[in-house]
Amino acid sequence: MSANTVNPDHCLFAVPKKGRLYEKVTAMLKGAGVEYHREPRLDIAICKDLPMTMVFLPASDISKYVGEGNVDIGVTGIDIVEENCSEVERVMDLGFGACRLCVQAPVASQITDVKDLAGKRIVTSFPTLTKKFFDPIDAEKGVTTSIRFVSGSVEAACGLGLADAVVDLVETGTTMKAAGLEVVGTVLQTESILITNPDSKHKKIVELLKHRIEGYITSKKFVMVSYNCSADILDAVSSITPGKRSPTITALTDGGHAVSSLVSKKEIVRVMDDLHAAGARDILVFELSNSRM
Incomplete structure (x- = not known):
């Protein structure tokens, strides 16, 4: 496959071609459900479920290609964007490469x-x-x-x-x-950021990718905690697990309640201790593979 075989109607996504950033980005894309197969020694791959072509480039060049409109979207560092004085739209921070x-x-x-x-x-x-x-x-x-x-x-x-x-x-x-x-x-x-060309004609795909990646990032930062409690301590335990918006509370036939809530992975051990001390029981923690908020 060569650059001449790229579908002109495809959104072009620039990915760092090697190094730790390449590994982080490819793991993120896999978790976000962006599937493609890259043949050895080739720097182009067709996405399986989206009208998108992946282009593998040096991270230091990606902001130039995006800014000039050669590709629609890409991942690189804030330092590269600023060094190249690239006129790009900052779609989202990715939480790695800081x-x-x-x-x-x-x-x-x-x-x-x-x-x-x-x-x-x-x-x-x-x-x-x-x-x-x-x-x-x-x-x-x-x-x-x-x-x-x-x-x-x-x-x-x-x-x-x-x-x-x-x-x-x-x-x-x-x-x-x-x-x-x-x-x-x-x-x-x-840190690493997702950027796009302000004049890209693939705004819908860019927005879809943003939602997918946000869902994956949330799944890596949070776990779901589920527990049972009596009615008299519901307010107290709910304050321990407020969730991203609010906990999900279900009434039980014995008069108690089942509560589910998102909790930061960094805080989950302490939260479980606090819940148990407050009287919550049957406390379970579930890993997330993806999400949409």
Whole structure:
């Protein structure tokens, strides 16, 4: 299959072609019911149940293709959209890929104020954002910071004597610390987002995908808790499990009530303890595979 075989009536969805972001996005799409088969070494795949073609591209290029209208929708980071100055519509935040774009200097330099780096040498894969960050500082101090672009191994620049500091993404900080660097300033908070071209003719598919992905994200964040309680403690236990909107309450023949409610996965153990302490019984927790709210 080649680009020439793409159905011109299909919505084009750009997916990062490799790496951790690729794995996260493909898992999300599978959970959202977007089915396709990608042949080895091919960067195009036809969706099975939607008039949509998946196009696998470098994450750093996706916002350009979406902004220019070459593809209709895609997943990339806020940092990429801002770096490329792409005119796209931000459909939704996806809840993964969160990290910071930071100014990092060698620990040995003992630099704690980012203003002390104005006029010095900075190496980065994000020259546009870096220049935007340093421009007001340069104007204040009457200097010009040298910003040099490199496409990879940014953290090695200081150790090789190529830079006084770097601007790079920080997730856990492990790579930064291994290179003897520390954060002295934050340029941007970023995460993965779903974007679309504002003039796309496939608005209905974009909206459908948004609902499907929202349903999947909800299913990953929440579980359903179900329990029984007597009438006299109904108000108390319902306040423990208010749900996303409100709990579902069903009257039982013995005068009690059965209650079901969505609870954050992070809180479920504590919620079960609180329910039991309040007098609820037959407490069960169910995993969700998908949802629509």
